[in-house]
Amino acid sequence: MNTATHLSRTGPTDACAQTCDVIVLGSGAAGFAAAVSAACLGLKVLLVEKAATFGGTSAISGGAVWIHDSDQARAAGIQVPAERTRTYLKTVIGRGYRPELVDAFIARGREALAFLESHSELKYSLRPLSPDYYPDLPGGTETGRALEVAEYDGRRLGARFKDLRRPPDGMLLFGGMMVNRVDIQHFLGIKRSLKSFWHCLKLLARYGVDRLSHPRGTRLTVGNALIARLASTAFARGVELWLNARTESLIVEEGRVKGMLIDYDGQRRRVLARGGVVLASGGFAAGPQAAAYRPEADAEHWSMSPETNVGDGLSLAAAVNAATGEGMAANFFWAPVSVLCKPDGSLERFPHLVTDRAKPGVIAVNRAGRRFVNESDSYHSFVEAMFAEGGANAPCWLICDAEAMNRYGMGLARPRPVDNAVLVEAGYLHRAESILELARRIGVDAAGLQQTLERYNADAREHVDREFGKGGNAYNRYMGDPLHTPNPCIAPLNKAPYYAIKIGTGDLGSARGLLTDARANVLDRAGQPVAGLYAAGNEMNSIMDGTYPGPGITLGPGLTFGYLAACEIAERLRNGKSNATQPGDEHVLRTAHLHH
Structure with a gap:
């Protein structure tokens, strides 16, 4: 049991109980x-x-x-x-x-x-x-x-x-x-703004002092x-x-x-x-019963919930006949997640919320090499698109070129001057000198990816995304690069090397x-x-x-x-x-x- x-059940008094x-x-x-x-x-x-x-x-x-x-x-x-x-x-x-x-x-x-x-x-x-x-x-x-x-x-x-x-x-x-949202923007603009340079310098000085006495x-x-x-x-x-x-x-x-x-x-x-x-x-997002409440998809799912969030409250309440929600629009708050396998065998999960998807020079493609979503929409909407069509877009791949990687990073990969070679060696970050080679490395349709990039780049040179409208509303633009104009979310992918990270469905709870x-x-x-x-x-x-x-x-x-x-x-x-x-x-x- x-x-x-x-x-x-207790009687009206219990001398041994803490109160x-x-x-x-x-x-x-x-x-x-x-x-x-x-x-x-x-x-x-x-x-x-x-x-x-x-x-x-x-x-x-x-x-x-x-x-x-x-x-x-x-x-x-x-x-x-x-x-x-x-x-x-x-x-x-x-x-x-x-x-x-x-x-x-x-x-x-x-x-x-x-x-x-x-x-x-x-x-x-x-x-x-x-x-x-x-x-x-x-x-x-x-x-x-x-x-x-x-x-x-x-x-x-x-x-x-x-x-x-x-x-x-x-x-x-x-x-x-x-770091918070403002700090991230300052780090991304550290070479382009004196204000950002000083902001980051102060953060680094404080951090250096902290590490003298704290972990x-x-x-x-x-x-x-x-x-x-x-x-x-x-x-x-x-x-x-x-x-x-x-x-x-x-x-x-x-x-x-x-x-x-x-x-x-x-x-x-x-x-x-x-x-x-x-x-x-x-x-209950980390519990064994969670899978029963997710849409089916041919991919692993990663929750950002602590491993202890297994539905204890719901189990306790079930004993007093408590009611739970049914027929909801979604049973979870979705987020795309990438996973790094560390040398010791442990897994590090990274939720792709604010740092990369909306940035110029970053797109998402499915196994057919096709885009399927406005990458600058919310993380919840992004995963809804992954689950669409019976999960045909799960897993997917985030792809960027050298310009975007050097400027923004992607997932756990950091922008220049950080060397991300260890992530490449671990199989988390994939790097190739051409789009066709990248497609081969990650197992997506090469012709489909080539056609997708040609279409996207043609639009990007005009600062628009006619297929999915990336950068098309105030939220999209807010998530992009404010220093990149006229569309803070759009730039061509045309500078080798090219990079890719595998993205699975995930949730925040x-x-x-x-x-x-x-x-x-x-x-x-x-x-x-x-x-x-x-x-x-x-x-x-x-x-x-x-x-x-x-x-x-x-x-x-x-x-x-x-x-x-x-x-x-x-x-x-x-x-x-x-x-x-x-x-x-x-x-x-x-x-x-x-x-x-």
Whole structure:
């Protein structure tokens, strides 16, 4: 019997149990948002993480959040009407649109972010330009919804810095240096801009100092900065974090989820939670059942989820008859992924999100040597195209010429002056002096590839892509090279040598999860709330129904519904058990709604 799917029932008292106000399962952004919000509302919180490090997928994410009408947008003079955001989401999501959840996100996302920024070290700024992924659809915008997390000094975590999930090596420079979207553009422009040169010089100087006393750089950006900022506040607020902890079952008492059985530090522990349990353990993308929810394709699939994200929350909730999403647009948030086999036999996965596909001189082809997609569209859309026609475009190949490689790099391959010979030797990067030779090396149809390149180059010389429209909208151009004009996404491939990298289908996490109401309360199969059980993040069925409207549409709802779960628990305890909060915390609870 799978112990994660049955219940433990206790009587009204249990002298051997440890007691808190709320248990949060999972230490990603949603879990930390719930834990920090609850702690700031005066609750005693236990945060339980199965892995040896905290942060989950969020720690290696881009860290952006997609929020309607944020304080940052208002400060910039941008106020998009709620109906416009609603129209955009209705258009993108389609038949899976759930108005009660989208309305809650639109109405309370600003409040959630403002609360976390007011009561924790979390800090975001508005991206001056960051188009939605479908900017030309009704309600789409080029700025105002995407926010960038501020960098953070990892030294402020103290001894806990070592417990923060380290990004994969391929996402780091020089063996341990983190960079964000702005930094990448500066490195790409280091030879063409004095401003970029000085920016990079300062980063390198800081990194050099860090490595004198730390195993990696302590200047944290993107998802690492998001998690570190929330974690610092959580620890300061007394949130207890258990790492390497395995959840065994829910504890149910009088028809209500009251706690969990947890294996931790060599002991089986019974932990009671007066307010309930928040499931935020990251979904099931790394679990064996994930394959059953993916389209069929003749290629291996690679998930960026931690290996511990195997669906523990869904298994626990199944024991209380919880409902899960069905018939979604997609069960996962897709991303194209390349894989390097290292000398020790380990695999390094690289998600092709922002650094290469949209750049001038880079195209994607299938086994027939044909292009099949606008390479500068979103990563989610790119993989949807790979799955199309029965998976005929999976795997595919990213191809570039020497000019693009020297200027931008591709995948794990770095731009000049880095020598990428080790990647060629490992079989990750393929190099050839002609297109026909490259086709032979990678096993694609040579005639098809030659014809594709002739057609593409003819268009590229006119700065257009008549076949797929690369660079054809604001989002495409934003992802290209701003210093390359007139089309930042288009350039011919005509300078040898030529390079190729094999790309497989991949994902950033699961979208299918537990159905909830607008307060993050898990629903049973009859549509009724499961008392004392909440879900947020990828454990919660995607309010986007598995579509991907813009940057940060997983983290934005994750922070929002983690916060809403904490508010619901705090309200219940405040009204039913006044001793659950400390004197003066009622003021904090009231101010949680100031921005509503």
